[in-house]
Amino acid sequence: MNKKTSNLKLLFIVNPGSGKGEINFSEVIGTYCTDKQQDFELYELKKNCSLAKIKAVIEQSGAQRVIAVGGDGTLKMVAECVLETDMPIGLIPAGSANGMARELNIPENAEEALHIAINAKPKKIHAIVANGELCIHLADIGFNAYLVKKFDGLPHRGKLAYAKAAWMALWNHYKLDVEFKIKDQTIRSKAAMVVIANATMYGTGVKINPEGHLDDDFFEVILVKEYSVMEILKLRFTNLPFNPKNIESFQTTDLSIKTRHKAHFQVDGEYIGKLNNVKAHIIKDAINIIAP
Structure with a gap:
């Protein structure tokens, strides 16, 4: 049996509408985390999901890391929910536009990206507000x-x-x-x-x-x-x-x-x-x- 990957509780916020839909990322994440004995929770974004709902899911989960599974738009949505806090945000690139994943050298391979999201150290970066x-x-x-x-x-x-x-x-x-x-x-x-x-x-x-x-x-x-x-x-x-x-x-x-x-x-x-x-x-x- 594999050793437990970490003691962190992870919350994966999955956008099922991202990308081409060729990969079921919820299944991939579930299999990976179960195999690694990793404490995790999955939340699939509903259509027109509000920021208030996502914030409530993050708070209720008790997670120590929030992982956005989608493209740049999904990452943006998750980041808005924890802006200017110390909550670490990971990224599993699954969108049609994965510009930030490329910028951060996060691989497109889901298992490699999962390993980084669970084990790498977070760092603070700046952001911009443009017309709100x-x-x-x-x-x-x-x-x-x-x-x-x-x-x-x-x-x-x-x-x-x-x-x-x-x-x-x-x-x-x-x-x-x-x-x-x-x-x-x-x-x-x-x-x-x-x-x-x-x-x-x-x-x-x-x-x-x-x-x-x-x-x-x-x-x-x-x-x-x-x-x-x-x-x-x-x-x-x-x-x-x-x-x-x-x-x-x-x-x-x-x-x-x-x-x-x-x-x-x-x-x-x-x-x-x-x-x-x-x-x-x-x-x-x-x-x-x-x-x-």
Whole structure:
């Protein structure tokens, strides 16, 4: 019989709607933890589950670690429930967008990710609040947010669906007239999109923000001036760098963005809507994340 893995009580918050549904993560977790004699509890998110309900489940469980099983949106939801506390949060990547798992070097293999979630030490990282929305990974206004909206509206996922969404977005999206203030500096430009970056890369590994760190005293604002079909496809299918001629980067702890016309906005892969004003600020030591 295997030795008990740890004395910690674990709560797994599983999003059954994440990813392609090819793996039953509740079964995988149950088998793994039972085999390791690990004290655990599973909670599967219901459709339109409220933060108040998730907070109540966490409190009632008595768990010492909460593990989000899903994509970036699931992690964001769990993090909102324990924001600015010492509760450690683990992650089992199971979504269609697993940008933070890649950022934290958490493997896609479920058993390897489970081993890390149970045994690795937590560390504090910063987060951003953008228009009241918690942002752990990346938020952006403009082209990519429009692409997220188009992609979410398609009946099928995968590379072909993404390519279709990219073409639809390319032919229907126009450049933004943007203005944003950082400290005493005002930047005005035409742009394909503006990225508010806590992390360094999109889910495919393409580094939009190579200077970023999850635990430094700033977040980055990335002004992407031009886009092309190749730049679009890089976001999902490669880890090739963007053309540096098309990008400017700024560091700040707070930000105000204005656009002449309303533009699409997304946070951590979740489409928020159209707006023409974004305000963002950093929250230091916001999340106690478990990572290798």
